[in-house]
Amino acid sequence: MDEVKKGLEGVVVDESRVCKVDGEEGKIWYAGYDMDDLARESSYEELLFLLRNDRLPSGDELDGIRDEMAARRALPDGVAELVDREAERTAPMDLLRTSVSALASYDDEADNLDDPTDKCLGVLAKMPTVIARAHRVREGEEPVEPRDDLGHAENFLYTLHGEEPTEEEASAMDSTFILYAEHGMNASTFSACVTASTLANVYSSLTSAVGTLQGRLHGGATETVIDMLEDVGDASNAEPFVEEKVSNKGKIPGFGHRVYETVDPRCAHFRRHIETLNPDSELLAVADAVREEVEARLGDKGIFPNTDLYAGALYRELGVPPAFYTTLFAASRAAGWSAHIAEQIEDNRIMRPRVKFVGETGRGYVPVDER
Ligand SMILES: CC(=O)SCCNC(=O)CCNC(=O)[C@H](O)C(C)(C)COP(=O)(O)OP(=O)(O)OC[C@H]1O[C@@H](n2cnc3c(N)ncnc32)[C@H](O)[C@@H]1OP(=O)(O)O
Numbered sequence: 001m002d003e004v005k006k007g008l009e010g011v012v013v014d015e016s017r018v019c020k021v022d023g024e025e026g027k028i029w030y031a032g033y034d035m036d037d038l039a040r041e042s043s044y045e046e047l048l049f050l051l052r053n054d055r056l057p058s059g060d061e062l063d064g065i066r067d068e069m070a071a072r073r074a075l076p077d078g079v080a081e082l083v084d085r086e087a088e089r090t091a092p093m094d095l096l097r098t099s100v101s102a103l104a105s106y107d108d109e110a111d112n113l114d115d116p117t118d119k120c121l122g123v124l125a126k127m128p129t130v131i132a133r134a135h136r137v138r139e140g141e142e143p144v145e146p147r148d149d150l151g152h153a154e155n156f157l158y159t160l161h162g163e164e165p166t167e168e169e170a171s172a173m174d175s176t177f178i179l180y181a182e183h184g185m186n187a188s189t190f191s192a193c194v195t196a197s198t199l200a201n202v203y204s205s206l207t208s209a210v211g212t213l214q215g216r217l218h219g220g221a222t223e224t225v226i227d228m229l230e231d232v233g234d235a236s237n238a239e240p241f242v243e244e245k246v247s248n249k250g251k252i253p254g255f256g257h258r259v260y261e262t263v264d265p266r267c268a269h270f271r272r273h274i275e276t277l278n279p280d281s282e283l284l285a286v287a288d289a290v291r292e293e294v295e296a297r298l299g300d301k302g303i304f305p306n307t308d309l310y311a312g313a314l315y316r317e318l319g320v321p322p323a324f325y326t327t328l329f330a331a332s333r334a335a336g337w338s339a340h341i342a343e344q345i346e347d348n349r350i351m352r353p354r355v356k357f358v359g360e361t362g363r364g365y366v367p368v369d370e371r
């Protein structure tokens with residue numbers, strides 16, 4: 001009864017139709033569809049439709065969700081002002097979290113839970129706008145308003161850089177949104193579900209999730225990986241770097257996963273896009289060299305690359321500064337958060353685990369002047 005499952009390892013909290021992660025085989029299925037196929041063939045908007053409706057859209061339905069997302073990209077004036085005011089001094093993930101929270105103030109029916117997915121899509125459409133705007137303000141550049149004739153990923157790069165991306169760049173960006181979109185009951189999704197289980201509004205649930213993704217054991221690893229690759233500097237330094245980490249029992253960012261016993265299947269997609277955009281990427285060479293050393297030393301222990309190993313190197317090729325990497329992970333994962341929030345609300349029971357009490361009882365209270 002009182003067995004403690006530290007880190008909730010192996011605990012099954014509910015049923016879900018959203019995503020199957022097969023950690024033994026290294027496969028991901030989004031609503032029954034192979035993630036590998038979707039990452040190559042699909043678009044983020046199509047995935048949003050799939051997660052919402054449990055089926056792929058017709059051509060008209062796909063146009064419909066694209067138009068709907070595009071129409072919801074603009075920020076309320078108050079949130080645009082918040083971003084403009086805070087972007088310089090506030091870390092991007094903190095600002096994204098605060099902006100998601102602030103969006104509740106501009107929804108007259110924020111607490112209405114009749115169609116949580118629709119409300120989440122309104123937030124999800126705006127997250128890239130917040131990110132691009134914050135980046136431009138930090139750089140001392142004029143914000144670029146979103147365009148409704150561009151897809152979700154293409155529009156993000158357009159608002160970030162002020163010019164339309166190439167087809168390869170837009171396709172790589174779209175892939176990153178798909179790759180990071182969903183991954184079962186990970187920490188940030190769990191956090192969203194705990195908040196949703198109290199019947200809090202979706203702004204609260206999404207804000208909880210953004211906050212949870214920030215940590216460097218979860219989404220924040222996208223940024224620590226880049227710091228590590230830059231510190232290593234050259235592929236020839238990978239061996240002594242990994243040797244030193246292993247002998248000091250240090251954790252190497254971008255490796256290890258609670259679910260995978262093999263390489264994370266998303267790595268290959270991030271990697272192939274880096275190769276397409278820049279076959280001479282030095283960061284890619286360093287990441288590959290570190291990977292080879294880690295697999296040789298820790299593969300027996302089940303330590304393999306996770307999705308974050310190559311993500312930063314790809315974001316770099318797309319011109320995204322490192323401080324914004326985790327915000328893009330959040331903007332992508334919002335798809336999964338939304339789907340799980342909807343499932344939670346549809347068949348809800350408040351989340352309320354227990355802790356095993358190991359403290360004392362019966363301590364006699366002594367008034368302060370007698371201590
Ligand atoms: C999108 C994502 O969130 S993916 C994960 C992103 N996070 C990272 O890349 C950070 C580095 N990785 C880690 O810290 C962990 O692997 C986590 C947080 C992802 C998973 O943690 P857990 O499932 O709790 O594994 P735990 O930390 O207990 O590690 C188990 C063993 O593997 C080792 N290990 C786990 N990850 C690593 C790593 N990255 N480098 C070296 N050793 C590792 C641990 O030292 C531990 O060894 P021990 O049994 O000898 O003490």
Ligand SMILES: O=C([O-])CC(=O)C(=O)O
Nearest residue numbers: 182183185186187258307
């Ligand atoms: O599933 C997890 O524990 C971590 C995660 O979010 C991911 O790998 O995308």
